[in-house]
Amino acid sequence: DGVEIEWVWSAGSNKANEYLRSDAVDLGSTAGSAALLARANGSGIQTVYLYSQPEWSALVAPPGSDITTVEGLAGKKVAATKGTDPYFFLLRSLNEVGLSGNDVEVVNVQHADGKTALENGDVDAWAGLDPYMAQTEIEHGSTLFHRNIDFNSWGFLNARTKFLDEHPAYVTRILVQYERARQWIRDNPDEASAILARDADLSKDVADKELFERTNLDIDPVPGPTQTAVLEEIIPIFEAEDQLQPGADVNQALAELFNTTFIEEAIAQSGAGS
Structure with a gap:
């Protein structure tokens, strides 16, 4: 239908959050901690998908x-x-x-x-x-x-709330593809590692260690209580280390961070899941 996808490389969660805040991207991958901090500090994002439980x-x-x-x-x-x-x-x-x-x-x-x-x-x-x-x-x-x-606070895929409101069907379609990719990697680990090594310019040993030893893809991709509990443990650090802007309500941000509508619909459409 003529929809083009542009992939934008990010040097880290901080950069992905900058791109989301400035409307330079519509969806961006970050760690869970970074997503919560960004929303607490005023970024209009929600987490729509979990892509891994990493030890990154x-x-x-x-x-x-x-x-x-x-x-x-x-x-x-x-x-x-x-x-x-x-x-x-x-x-x-x-x-x-x-x-x-x-x-x-x-x-x-x-x-x-x-x-x-x-x-x-x-x-x-x-x-x-x-x-x-x-x-x-x-x-x-x-x-x-x-x-x-x-x-390690999980791998979160976040989207601008305006994009979620304006293009819900696109978001669901994107998550269908993410789920297919996650399952394909689980079914084809050696080929996946070879692709990672090639595209990221890594040695095969490095790619294997990252993918096989420190990345768990056998997860429920729907964000929920497990991730909430992880992020609740980080909130005191945000407060003690002055990470929050004046007036930020981090607990409210956490309560509103997850939007599971799109991944639930994607799973229903594709029959995929953990």
Whole structure:
């Protein structure tokens, strides 16, 4: 019917949220934490789909580092991309051991630049993100010294509410294709990894680690209570670390974040599902 899809590359959840807020894209993928923060701070978005349960974030040290625990980060320089899951992973990890963002020097760079800074010795540690994290682990000998899958806030596909109102049929059709792709990857993992390696310019080992070890696609794609519980754990970090704009009602934002209408219709149309 002449509808064209334009894919826009995003360097991180913070960039995807910028594109959504500025109407540069109609749908954008982010971590759950980033989606909630964006809506709380006034972005007119809703989450319409879950595409994965990832372990895409961890804390990373270069080879030979004496940093082996979160406590060891006190007073250190840590690369992180503010407004993204790795940044909130860092803050939650610090909070868990009685530290805060004020106890480290956060070097705010995009994910790929954080990897470079770590490998060049410009920072002591990095709040990492795959595939860059898998790259430095395999190709540079870096160490993931602190992991916690529960501090990773799921893969959210978000849409501008205006787009949802104006083009509901398009949204449903897009989600039908997302569901087909998710199922195809589950059924054809080796071919999927080869495509990921080719299109993202990764080694096959890196693609395999990201896709097979740190990405769970065997999920219910409908956002609901599980994700709400994850995000409720992040809200105190938003508040303690001054992430919210004046007047922001983060609890109301969470209550209004999920719109399951479109994925439920997509599943009904395609017969797909987890």
